[in-house]
Amino acid sequence: MGKFHLLANVAVALASPYLRFRDTVQCPIIFDGRVPHNFSTTAFDLADVSPYSTQYVKGENLTWSQIILLPNASSSRFDTLGVHRPLEVTINDHSLFRAGQRLQTGFRRAGLLLKNDKNAAGADAADQGVVTFHWSVKQDASKPLNLSHEYMNVWHEKADYSGNQFTFVGGVVLPADGGTGVDTPEEKNTWRIQDSKNKFLFCTPILGDAWQNFAVQLDYTNNTIQIFYSPGNKPLKDVTGQIPNDNAGGGQLQLGIAKKPTETDTVVWDGYQEPMPLGEGQVYAGVFVEDSSDGCISM
Numbered sequence: 001m002g003k004f005h006l007l008a009n010v011a012v013a014l015a016s017p018y019l020r021f022r023d024t025v026q027c028p029i030i031f032d033g034r035v036p037h038n039f040s041t042t043a044f045d046l047a048d049v050s051p052y053s054t055q056y057v058k059g060e061n062l063t064w065s066q067i068i069l070l071p072n073a074s075s076s077r078f079d080t081l082g083v084h085r086p087l088e089v090t091i092n093d094h095s096l097f098r099a100g101q102r103l104q105t106g107f108r109r110a111g112l113l114l115k116n117d118k119n120a121a122g123a124d125a126a127d128q129g130v131v132t133f134h135w136s137v138k139q140d141a142s143k144p145l146n147l148s149h150e151y152m153n154v155w156h157e158k159a160d161y162s163g164n165q166f167t168f169v170g171g172v173v174l175p176a177d178g179g180t181g182v183d184t185p186e187e188k189n190t191w192r193i194q195d196s197k198n199k200f201l202f203c204t205p206i207l208g209d210a211w212q213n214f215a216v217q218l219d220y221t222n223n224t225i226q227i228f229y230s231p232g233n234k235p236l237k238d239v240t241g242q243i244p245n246d247n248a249g250g251g252q253l254q255l256g257i258a259k260k261p262t263e264t265d266t267v268v269w270d271g272y273q274e275p276m277p278l279g280e281g282q283v284y285a286g287v288f289v290e291d292s293s294d295g296c297i298s299m
Helices: 003-015 041-045
Strands: 029-032 087-091 108-113 130-139 150-157 164-171 190-194 200-205 212-219 224-231 252-259 280-291
Touching: 087 108, 087 252, 130 150, 150 212, 164 212, 190 212, 200 224, 252 280
Parallel strands: none
Antiparallel strands: 029 280, 087 280, 108 252, 130 212, 130 280, 150 164, 150 252, 164 190, 190 200, 212 224
């Protein structure tokens, strides 16, 4: 190889954030929610800078720079060292979302929406063909979740808000959402992924100090869902195969924390939430949505 070509290849390597992990991020990216390494929390308040919406979904009178933390955590499998960094979504006693004129007092909620992910059926490339949604999670020992509650952490909500194509939940899942509602160690310490009818398709223990990588593939043409998982830095593995699912309705991906109440009738408007003076947090990384129409999936 000539000197010119060698220098050119080095320049490409330095310019491309994906080249270092070219064996893991392989497919065309539709939406990239990975956070640049040089970001500050105030960047999440800037509409022309943040990869996420600066408006939704958060407690009223709060800014994202008051909600997001940038923890000094290791890179996840699908982040590039020195290029991307993890983010942490937090909730506290002020994480009350207003729906119209009413506060949803049952929830404590903060959910990031990818900036260009439109909330309308068939509105963007993530609502057609075959699409794979990626995210990784890690726990913050200083802001632990109270897993006696049900937590919705990642979900793809239908455009008409009638349900979700899939939901990623943790903790004690309420009976109305397909769980037992029984507070046991096994129930509390499990991640689950549900289909459009809230049926549990995959579950795995919540690991305290390691990254856990998830991917959900929706085939909109054939109405199937497929789940992939790996701990740490291991490659993703298919853990379900293709399963029939109602993928109709378009919508948006949301990730963060929606902490549901206990002792509730309506979930949204009533129930018990203990005080959270120190708040709770969920660490995310490796968030992106890719086009898998040609069979490609980043493993």
